[in-house]
Amino acid sequence: MAENKQNPTASSIISNDSLGQFNVFRLEPFLKQNNKPTAFRTRDYFKITLVKGSGVFHYADKSVAIDKQAITFSNPQIPYCWEQRDKIINGFFCIFTADFFNQFGSINQYEIFKANGKHIFELTPDNFDVASSIYEKMFDEIENDYVYKYDVLRNMVFELIHLAMKLEPSKNFENIKMDSSSRISSLFLELLERQFPIDERNQKINLRFASEFANQLSIHVNHLNRAVKATMQKTTTQLISQRLIQEAKSLLKNSNWNVSEIAYSLGFEETPNFNDFFKKNVGQTPLKYRNV
Secondary structure, eight states: OOOOOSSOOGGGSOOBTTTBOEEEEESGGGOOSSOOOOOOBOOSSEEEEEEESOEEEEETTEEEEESSEEEEEEOTTSOEEEEEOSOOOEEEEEEEOGGGGTTSOOGGGSGGGSTTSOOEEEOOHHHHHHHHHHHHHHHHHHHSOOTTHHHHHHHHHHHHHHHHHTTSOGGGTOOOOOOHHHHHHHHHHHHHHTTOOOOSTTOOOSOOSHHHHHHHHTSOHHHHHHHHHHHHSSOHHHHHHHHHHHHHHHHHHHOOOOHHHHHHHTTOSSHHHHHHHHHHHHSSOHHHHHHO
C-alpha cells in the first residue's frame, strides 16, 4: 500500500513486482531556497512535472526557458534538471516505471518520452487548472482502498500525456504507416539510444560504427545509410556522432570521471582518438569544455 506523506521520500513509492512503481507528490517540499540548478541525474523513473513559475528546464544538452506555467515529461534515459528563476508558486509531479504500464501499452512509444521528441509544453492558465485537478485526483485515488485504483491512476497519467500532446498540431503526432526506410531508421535509433545513459565506469557501448549497427539489424551497411539519410536528412555517422557528443558533454559536466574513463565508456580504445573526435565536433578539447 502506498502512502502519501506530507514530506514524501523515495521510500514512499509504490513497489510491487506485478504493478511496477508509481507515486505522486506536491512540488513545494522539494524546492530549494536558492536558484542554482540541481545536478543532472539519470533516474530509474519516468516523471511528469507540472509547475507554475519561472525557470529553465535543462535536459541532455538543451535548455528551455519557461515563463509562467508548463508541464514537462522526463525519460529515465535523458538527464535533466530544473533551474529556478523566480519563486515557484505551486506544482506537482508523478513518477513511475515502465513496468507500471505493463500490459497497458508501451509508454516509451509516446513522442514526448522519446529522445528526439518534445518534452516541454507551456500551458494556458485554463490548461494548468485542468492538469492541477488531475494531480489532485491522483492524491485522492492513491489513498483509497479501491481494488482497481492503479488502473485509475494509469488513466490519469494518460490524461496528462494527451492533454500535452493535443497542444501540438495533429500532424506532429499522426500515426503514419512506416515504409521500409522509416522502419529501418526507427530500429537504428532504438539501438543507438538503448546504449545510453552511461552510469557506471565499467559500462561501455557496443555499437559505434554504422557497420556494427547494420550487422545487428542484419542488413547491408549501404542499405542502412540510404534509409537513414532518406528519413532523417542526416548520415548514420552524423547521428551516431551527435549522440556520442551529447553523452560526452553530460559526463564531462556532471561526473568526476577522467577523460580516459569517458573515452573508454564511449567505445574509444585510445584517449587521443576521443580527444580528436570531441575537438572536431565541439571545437575545443574535452578538458577545456569541462572547465568552461
